[in-house]
Amino acid sequence: MKTKATIIFAACVWISCMGQAQIPGTTTLDLEKAARIAHAAHERAMQDEWNVAIVILDAGGHMLYFKxxxxxxxxSIDVAIEKAKTALFYKRPTKIFQDRLAQGEAAILSLPDMMPFEGGLPVTIDGVVVGSIGVSGVTAQQDGIIAAAGLNAL
Amino acid sequence: MKTKATIIFAACVWISCMGQAQIPGTTTLDLEKAARIAHAAHERAMQDEWNVAIVILDAGGHMLYFKxxxxxxxxSIDVAIEKAKTALFYKRPTKIFQDRLAQGEAAILSLPDMMPFEGGLPVTIDGVVVGSIGVSGVTAQQDGIIAAAGLNAL
Amino acid sequence: MKTKATIIFAACVWISCMGQAQIPGTTTLDLEKAARIAHAAHERAMQDEWNVAIVILDAGGHMLYFKxxxxxxxxSIDVAIEKAKTALFYKRPTKIFQDRLAQGEAAILSLPDMMPFEGGLPVTIDGVVVGSIGVSGVTAQQDGIIAAAGLNAL
Amino acid sequence: MKTKATIIFAACVWISCMGQAQIPGTTTLDLEKAARIAHAAHERAMQDEWNVAIVILDAGGHMLYFKxxxxxxxxSIDVAIEKAKTALFYKRPTKIFQDRLAQGEAAILSLPDMMPFEGGLPVTIDGVVVGSIGVSGVTAQQDGIIAAAGLNAL
Incomplete structure (x- = not known):
């Protein structure tokens, strides 16, 4: 019985510690992860000699990293920041709003924190939006390719 | 004579009180009523597990209650506030502007304090607009259902 | 062995669920906690018949609750919000800036998101700033008493 | 004589070419140099476990790099950016304005793009201001130490 209790206790501690570690580790976007995402996006942009601004925001929409x-x-400085803000504040890719606007939904233009061009994506960890990436500098579609390459680094 | 005077005086007091009571009492939105409206809206939202921001503004368009x-x-924080402001400033449901914009009336976009999405409703007491409710978080139509449920609490 | 494994598994699931619950529970300010803080502040204000606006912001400085x-x-609507923003953005009570300014440090006036009046306090859970409270309506000192009473509810 | 003139002429051409090459090379702040400055500042901050925001602006005051x-x-996000803007727009360390304000020159507060706290420095190459660095997060004096360490990397 003692052994069993000990094992259970050990399991409890181990899982509990994991839980603790997960709190800042998996539900927060820290500088290290932000830089990794931006670096991967930068690499993708250089591959095609595309010149862009890249920004990473945290879960509150505040700047963590920019180059x-x-x-x-x-x-593109402000466009990248606004795309990232749109993706974060609306929890979805900016392309969705670009498409809705292209289909005639003019009301999109009156929404706050709205930059309806592809190139902004939420950063999600374990199903929780923890930040976002915004890219601007080439075409909206190319900006989107770069942003997606950034997310792949996570 | 004395009795007649007393009756007239009593009638005056009664009418005076009614008048008094109606002016500030029934045509103003106080915190208690605002919270009651917001609570009913919140209940309706929870019924379908819809996550929204709910705001109640007073007759001047100033925030009374928010959750x-x-x-x-x-x-949705700003969208809810702007919907409520639109409903209050224009004394009508925001859906009216959404419909007009959808029918091609682009000039709507140049109006100040304009958020042309369903989910904003004026709060009316005895035919007087005393405030407004704004809801945002799910689809515009669902936001509208929640806002209407809030008004029903009055 | 089977029983032991089952117990361990059950313990794992149970703790894992707790861990999940803890993630938003201990490092996030949710609506329930925000309302509780605001309610306690409201109670304290009523005790002295002080009329104030009370706001609770989340870790990103975004509004969770207002009355x-x-x-x-x-x-006081905007003053309360700005006090809460100052407390959140600078991770300290707004009174510190009021005091520095009173001692002649005029440079305080040029800081962004700065409302140098008592009545704004960061909300801290397990040593982490997870939000803030802002109160405005009576004297700065009285606003501060109300804000502190709100925090005591946690 | 002829040979000597030829040699001098050749030397001039050679130096002139170097000068040409140096113009874009040494009088512009590119991303590589901006990242190098920010990296050195970051290293200095970590040495004392100081948590700060670091920004590098180009010659037009536009953001090149941020972490x-x-x-x-x-x-500190906005304070760092504003410090860098002050250093760039006024071509001098922000500490100069902090000192003037501390000596009672209140008019400093009315200047545009003014953040009168140590921690902002112009980046100069060959006597030309090509950008600036802004640091915020600890005390103004410590922010200044970090900014100076960044410049030393050039």
């Missing part, structure tokens, strides 16, 4: 490749148009 | 259910997308 | 008592000056 | 260490207060 702008040489030669990127200045407007 | 955001767990899991609601962050964008 | 404004009848008779509260309209300015 | 926020885990645990940094959210306000």
């Amino acid at each position: 702008r490749m040489d030669g990127t148009q200045l407007a | 955001r259910m767990d899991g609601t997308q962050l964008a | 404004r008592m009848d008779g509260t000056q309209l300015a | 926020r260490m885990d645990g940094t207060q959210l306000a």
